[in-house]
Amino acid sequence: MENKINEEEILESVSHLSAYDGINELLKLRKELDFKKPSKPNLATKHTIVDVILYSKLLLEYENNIIVYKEQLSVINKYNSEIDSIINEFLKKESNLYNLVPKQYQDKCVSLAYQRGHSEGYIGFYNNLCEIVEIFNI
Secondary structure (H helix, E strand, O other), X not given: OOOOOOHHHHHHHHOOOOHHHHHHHHHOOOOOOOOOOOOOOOOOOOOOHHHHHHHHHHHXXXXXXXXXXXXXXXXXXXXXXXXXXXXXXXXXXXXXXXXXXXXXXXXXXXXXXXXXXXXXXXXXXXXXXXHHHHXXXX
């Protein structure tokens, strides 16, 4: 499932969209797991030797499945993290951060916008970033 992400190509594909539409398009690129987290088997309090043998087989199967699950989850989380970075870059460009804010203040502006708006998602971050960037529009 290893996917190479071409950030420039993806940003170009949404450059003609508004920030809101761009966010929605970019979020569609995120991936989900193909299957649910495996459930750990249980051994009943009152059990027979047959139950223990069956439990041990189910436990071994569970341990193998949980390894596969964690590996896939790690790959998907890495991929989605890259998509999130692209969304953030898209929003920085859309807000005119790079055009209006001197380089030495850009990180502080982004940090402040994140603090103010992250609980509202990307739209909240973007709206706050635009407000902060507007201060530099002289």
